[in-house]
Amino acid sequence: MPLLHILSQKNILTLTYTLKAGDAVIIHSSNNFNIYLILEGALILSKVFTNREIISFSILKSQDIVITSFKDLSRSNFFYKVEALADTYLLSFNHQSIQPYEKIIAIQNYQTSLRYTYMTEILAHRNTKDRLIHLLLILSELFGVVNKSYINIPLNISKLMLASIIGSNRNTVGQLISQLEYNRSIRYSKQKIIIYDMVSLINSTT
Amino acid sequence: MPLLHILSQKNILTLTYTLKAGDAVIIHSSNNFNIYLILEGALILSKVFTNREIISFSILKSQDIVITSFKDLSRSNFFYKVEALADTYLLSFNHQSIQPYEKIIAIQNYQTSLRYTYMTEILAHRNTKDRLIHLLLILSELFGVVNKSYINIPLNISKLMLASIIGSNRNTVGQLISQLEYNRSIRYSKQKIIIYDMVSLINSTT
Structure with a gap:
């Protein structure tokens, strides 16, 4: 280096x-x-x-x-x-x-x-859900650790921080995360994100 | 160089x-x-x-x-x-x-x-009008030629192109431009943009 x-x-x-x-x-x-x-x-x-x-x-x-x-x-x-x-x-x-x-x-x-182009791609979406999903995909690309059946994102990333990155608020992000958890696409617990089903996550975009 | x-x-x-x-x-x-x-x-x-x-x-x-x-x-x-x-x-x-x-x-x-950060700043706005105004400000910063009472942007930039950059459509951009022309902030004619009143343009953001 x-x-x-x-x-x-x-x-x-x-x-x-x-x-x-x-x-x-x-x-x-x-x-x-x-x-x-x-x-x-x-x-x-x-x-x-x-x-x-x-x-x-x-x-x-x-x-x-x-x-x-x-x-x-x-x-x-x-x-x-x-x-x-x-x-x-x-x-x-x-x-x-x-x-x-x-x-x-x-x-x-x-x-x-x-890295700047990543943010352009996230923000090009107007819809908050699409912005959030795109952000999750980029986080998993940059930091994801692939396990047999899931991808672990080893960061501490609060709902408030997710909201701030995509230009939304904590409540909306909380609701969207609950939806994605309900579909078993991801799990979010104690500021940790796990992606269980990448395909269903991508298909959740509007 | x-x-x-x-x-x-x-x-x-x-x-x-x-x-x-x-x-x-x-x-x-x-x-x-x-x-x-x-x-x-x-x-x-x-x-x-x-x-x-x-x-x-x-x-x-x-x-x-x-x-x-x-x-x-x-x-x-x-x-x-x-x-x-x-x-x-x-x-x-x-x-x-x-x-x-x-x-x-x-x-x-x-x-x-x-230059990538410019697009991030434009797209961070959700509102189409704010995106358009921010784009006009950046175009005038990058290319603007300052005259006594106005700023000329010496580009040929169609409404369709403006719409494509900010992720909107031609009609919406056309309506927003008419509003800004009505306020005498800008003039748009034959793909040319002139900014008459920068302050009123900035104040037109939501």
């Missing part, structure tokens, strides 16, 4: 963060000095606007990097929130210190940039 | 395409050999699924690059469509021929990858 190699070889000062599921790093225009590399875990990157609106941009995993940008520092009406969906280890380092190696960052960022 | 420099310096075979507004390049799994560099113009990159569903991923402009990927070549149920919104000049070159310079591609792609 070239970036990690550069960080250690060039003695670049790094800080390690340990986030438990639900912990978040807040990045606003006045503390936007760092780049974060995900060593292990799962994160949701969102913009939180001053009117409390939240837009989730990407679901990130190990080897992805978090770079945030503010166009106009003096007038930004949002901050970034990076929230852990599982125990997550982050390495942070200063933007300036890595500048001579920006090519390495660009390459590392290529994979990360593909 | 380093990529263009590499292409000429290393004698890499390139083909130049000229697209008129409305022309499209179709990329499917069996002809997915090329990378495209936008020299001038404006493009919409979309996935078109076999069930005719279309998802637009990004609005691209000069210096952006188009790289498409198919995960599973044998089973892909979609193709990519790259449609011009204005007279557009594209340079295409083979994936293989540029492989030794993948770092340059990665750097060039960094800017392009940021």
Whole structure:
């Protein structure tokens, strides 16, 4: 992994963060000095606007990097929130210190940039149920552990978080999950998702 | 511009395409050999699924690059469509021929990858009117030419195309445009958009 190699070889000062599921790093225009590399875990990157609106941009995993940008520092009406969906280890380092190696960052960022298309695909659905099912499919693709008869998604992901990602509310998501559980497509318990029947899940879309 | 420099310096075979507004390049799994560099113009990159569903991923402009990927070549149920919104000049070159310079591609792609977040921001709105207004704001940010009392968007963008980007239909978009014209926020004529009053446009969101 070239970036990690550069960080250690060039003695670049790094800080390690340990986030438990639900912990978040807040990045606003006045503390936007760092780049974060995900060593292990799962994160949701969102913009939180001053009117409390939240837009989730990407679901990130190990080897992805978090770079945030503010166009106009003096007038930004949002901050970034990076929230852990599982125990997550982050390495942070200063933007300036890595500048001579920006090519390495660009390459590392290529994979990360593909994650943005996932959110576009989820949000392209207008219907909340379709958005939720598409999200479950992407979570299982990114994090799913396949067992004989089911797929385990080893994240801690609250109904509120699911709702926030798809732009819905906790109650609606709760009702939709109950429907999918009733059909035996999935099981959701203590913030853990298990997909029992992928075909019936896909067929549940409107 | 380093990529263009590499292409000429290393004698890499390139083909130049000229697209008129409305022309499209179709990329499917069996002809997915090329990378495209936008020299001038404006493009919409979309996935078109076999069930005719279309998802637009990004609005691209000069210096952006188009790289498409198919995960599973044998089973892909979609193709990519790259449609011009204005007279557009594209340079295409083979994936293989540029492989030794993948770092340059990665750097060039960094800017392009940021365009994906625009579509996320548009689609995060459920309401069609809000999606349309957000799209107009982004088009004016990317392509707008500011005059004394108005912003001209020098693209040829049909109502059908606007509808396709925001996941709506031509009629609804037509009605919404009439409303915005009635409020004197914008003017839309012969596929050209002029924004007369940015503040009233933003205030028209629900």
